[in-house]
Amino acid sequence: MLRALASLFFYARFFHRFSRVGLRRRQRRWQAYSTRLDGQTWLVTGASGGIGAAIAIEAHARGARVLAAARNPDKLAELVLAAGGSERMQPLQVDFSSVSDTRRLVQALTASDERIDVLVNNVGLLLDRFERTLEGHETSFVTNLLSHFVLTEGLHADGRFTDGAAVINMSSGGMYGAPLRLSGMAASSARQHDGMAAYAMHKRAQVELTWAWNARWLGQPRVYVMHPGWVDTPGVRTALPWFRASLRRFLRSADEAADTALWLGSTRPPIAADGGIWLDRERDPAHAFAMTRKTTADAAQLHAFLIGQVESSSSARFEGAVP
């Protein structure tokens, strides 16, 4: 009952920002920008469906070479078809719920001397049921956060980013409901697992990680965190059918949700010292409620926690991050 009331309050509070209504309002302030991406390489994770596919298809249409990473080979083949069978749309079959598979992707990109202009850490899911990977992690934790960490740190350590490159972390407005807390982020049993709360914490952690990376890497690459608003995608249809049913008319399309990632990757605005999160080409505050500022961990502790989680997946020391 309490949770239902909290959800109702949350949806009412953010309706005018996260729904299509908010998009329409902000669109009026948009200005034209140079959209061509010829000669650039974009790596998009979770690229075979929903928002990731919309970003991949549009980046390709604007001239970029797109490395499209996702799990399902049939859906990846459809994506290549949607790009007219173009060689500039390159499918990469990767399971981002696996640390070792993500590390293999980094190794493969390094071995083939890839240079990345824009990385979009888009893959993510809300998983209500408790599910453990073969490596012993809770599945949504790896997919939403740990794989982003391994991929981005690995590419950075291997010098894969071009000068002036951008990393775009796809968070969620759900993070407005969660403080950064390391406990509860990666449950080890079904009893501990609360899918919705864990998702919000992963998405809050992406915000913190963004600022940790900017502090460490000083803008090479520039790291942005954004959220797409409320979007009608296969993921929402599966994870939140009641939400989709009640707000369907007000949800954004995947193409609309892709806009901010394409704009950030094209224009690469300076990193602001006071953080924030991007939505509809504007930077919003990272907190909407005082309670989410009350954290039990800071960005440095999150970074150390993630290194520990990577190392727990294998006996090998994690080479990506230099504490």
Ligand SMILES: NC(=O)c1ccc[n+]([C@@H]2O[C@H](COP(=O)([O-])OP(=O)(O)OC[C@H]3O[C@@H](n4cnc5c(N)ncnc54)[C@H](OP(=O)(O)O)[C@@H]3O)[C@@H](O)[C@H]2O)c1
């Ligand atoms: N939709 C929204 O309203 C909304 C709101 C806020 C934030 N977001 C965020 O936006 C991002 C995209 O969401 P979406 O709604 O577009 O999701 P979606 O419709 O579920 O699409 C997710 C994509 O990721 C791939 N994927 C899922 N698990 C994977 C794995 N383990 N390894 C590799 N690829 C995997 C899926 O393809 P395969 O399953 O075939 O691999 C698919 O291409 C997520 O980070 C989500 O949290 C979405």
